[in-house]
Amino acid sequence: MSTTERRPIRDRARTRRAVLDAAERVVTQHGANVSLAAIAQEAGVTKSGLMHHFPSREDLFAALVEQVITRFWAEVNAHVDPADDRPGAFTRGYVRALTGDSAYLAELNSATGLLAQLGVDSMEHVLAVDPEDPARWNRAFAADGLPPGRVWAVRYAAEGIAIGIGTAYVTHEQLRLARAELLALTETAPE
Amino acid sequence: MSTTERRPIRDRARTRRAVLDAAERVVTQHGANVSLAAIAQEAGVTKSGLMHHFPSREDLFAALVEQVITRFWAEVNAHVDPADDRPGAFTRGYVRALTGDSAYLAELNSATGLLAQLGVDSMEHVLAVDPEDPARWNRAFAADGLPPGRVWAVRYAAEGIAIGIGTAYVTHEQLRLARAELLALTETAPE
Numbered sequence: 001m002s003t004t005e006r007r008p009i010r011d012r013a014r015t016r017r018a019v020l021d022a023a024e025r026v027v028t029q030h031g032a033n034v035s036l037a038a039i040a041q042e043a044g045v046t047k048s049g050l051m052h053h054f055p056s057r058e059d060l061f062a063a064l065v066e067q068v069i070t071r072f073w074a075e076v077n078a079h080v081d082p083a084d085d086r087p088g089a090f091t092r093g094y095v096r097a098l099t100g101d102s103a104y105l106a107e108l109n110s111a112t113g114l115l116a117q118l119g120v121d122s123m124e125h126v127l128a129v130d131p132e133d134p135a136r137w138n139r140a141f142a143a144d145g146l147p148p149g150r151v152w153a154v155r156y157a158a159e160g161i162a163i164g165i166g167t168a169y170v171t172h173e174q175l176r177l178a179r180a181e182l183l184a185l186t187e188t189a190p191e
Numbered sequence: 192m193s194t195t196e197r198r199p200i201r202d203r204a205r206t207r208r209a210v211l212d213a214a215e216r217v218v219t220q221h222g223a224n225v226s227l228a229a230i231a232q233e234a235g236v237t238k239s240g241l242m243h244h245f246p247s248r249e250d251l252f253a254a255l256v257e258q259v260i261t262r263f264w265a266e267v268n269a270h271v272d273p274a275d276d277r278p279g280a281f282t283r284g285y286v287r288a289l290t291g292d293s294a295y296l297a298e299l300n301s302a303t304g305l306l307a308q309l310g311v312d313s314m315e316h317v318l319a320v321d322p323e324d325p326a327r328w329n330r331a332f333a334a335d336g337l338p339p340g341r342v343w344a345v346r347y348a349a350e351g352i353a354i355g356i357g358t359a360y361v362t363h364e365q366l367r368l369a370r371a372e373l374l375a376l377t378e379t380a381p382e
Contacts, residue, residue, distance in 0.1 A: 031311075116311045120222075120303045123358055134359035149372030152365045156351030157344050163354065164347065167314055168325035174343045181340030185376075 016053045016063075019043045023064050028107070028114045032121075036060070065129045068114065075102040087145025088186035091154055094141075095186065098158040099179040100165070109162035146186060154182050207244045207254075210234045214255045219298070219305045223312075227251070256320045259305065266293040278336025279377035282345055285332075286377065289349040290370040291356070300353035337377060345373050 022043035026034050036057060040050040054060035079101055080093030097105050107113050115122045126133055141151050161178055164170035170178075213234035217225050227248060231241040245251035270292055271284030288296050298304050306313045317324055332342050352369055355361035361369075 111314050112311045119310050120307045123302050123360075127359065137360065138362065138365070147372075148365075149368040149375075152369035153345075153348050153372040153376065156355065156361070156369055157348035158351070159354070160347030160349070160351030163350070168318065169314075169328065170347070171329065174329070174339075177340040178343035178347055181338075181344040184340075185344065 012053075015043075015045060015049065019045060019050050019053055019060070020064055020067050023060060024067070024114060027064070027117055028112075031117050032061075032119065061125065062129050065118075065125045068108065069126060069130050069133055071104065072108070075105050078102070086187075088151075090140055090144040091146060091151055091186045092183060094155060095158045095179065095182045098162040099175060099182070105162065106165050109159070110166050111163060112166070147188070150185060150188060154185050157182055203244075206234075206236060206240065210236060210241050210244055210251070211255055211258050214251060215258070215305060218255070218308055219303075222308050223252075223310065252316065253320050256309075256316045259299065260317060260321050260324055262295065263299070266296050269293070277378075279342075281331055281335040282337060282342055282377045283374060286345060286349045286370065286373045289353040290366060290373070296353065297356050300350070301357050302354060303357070338379070341376060341379060345376050348373055 019039065023039045026039050026042050030038070036050060037047050039060070040047045043050065050060075054063060076090075076094050076097045078093075079097040080089055084092065096102075098109065100106055109115060118125055141155055142148070144151055146154075157178065161170060161175065165175065210230065214230045217230050217233050221229070227241060228238050230251070231238045234241065241251075245254060267281075267285050267288045269284075270288040271280055275283065287293075289300065291297055300306060309316055332346055333339070335342055337345075348369065352361060352366060356366065
């Protein structure tokens with residue numbers, strides 16, 4: 001294929017991506033009730049351009065949630081040390097990613113982030129788009145080689161911190177101390 | 192004072208309490224945009240009866256948040272063992288209360304509970320009604336006699352679990368194992 005023939009496909013993918021990124025920003029800032037017109041404007045496309053890619057609001061939100069699920073996994077895996085072959089390597093990556101190293105996840109999970117903006121329905125949105133998401137996470141943690149109670153305690157602590165980051169309930173000093181403790185707790189040799 | 196003279200005061204307190212309890216149920220079920228008329232109906236009072244106690248929507252929501260803050264503390268303290276004089280006694284009560292022993296807190300903090308229904312503004316509501324709430328929790332945990340990193344790790348794990356209870360992300364078995372691990376982590380003698 002020549003470059004000329006491939007350009008329209010690349011342009012379509014680029015526009016789709018621009019709309020999803022715009023949707024993520026606008027929903028994070030203004031909430032889930034924001035208009036498609038506002039999202040189109042943020043993405044620099046017309047509303048009919050947006051609707052060419054996402055025929056309905058439901059289509060757009062499903063694709064947005066799918067992008068979030070994919071990126072959540074990618075961010076965690078990007079914080080797993082490839083040279084770390086000891087038990088707990090995945091959990092350490094998860095802790096690092098959720099306690100500040102991934103700016104994307106810190107924002108996504110925060111008390112004012114996208115998941116909070118999607119509100120009580122955020123879990124339902126995720127399960128509707130990807131019903132296997134919880135089981136996939138649970139398997140990844142269960143396979144990480146840590147004692148079961150330890151791995152769940154550390155995982156949920158990272159999630160509790162992620163939600164509190166940026167609020168008066170988690171000071172910088174608490175974040176620093178809790179994060180160091182969680183990483184230390186993943187180093188305990190399994191029985 | 193005779194019983195007859197005291198009755199009106201008791202009735203007023205009882206009506207106020209009935210309206211707040213109704214507000215908590217209705218907002219949990221239908222979200223923060225629910226009408227005052229729906230709350231009055233649930234409480235078994237007229238809308239003007241409700242507005243006699245709470246002249247505006249803001250007054251009602253501030254009182255609701257105040258009730259939640261007070262009850263959160265009461266539930267945690269009710270799960271602290273008065274015979275437990277070792278370091279970590281408060282944290283153990285917090286863990287028990289947030290990981291299932293307090294039905295009220297399990298519901299309040301869950302992914303579909305009142306705090307999620309209040310959405311991204313729930314933290315702002317709390318801080319507006321009681322700006323000292325975060326500092327008070329932080330002091331109570333800091334005074335509990337556990338090593339600082341340990342106390343924050345266990346606290347945030349309990350919060351992470353509370354948010355996941357009832358979803359596919361926290362199975363019964365994970366809850367049981369994580370809870371036992373957190374309680375064990377509070378038994379570590381401080382350095």
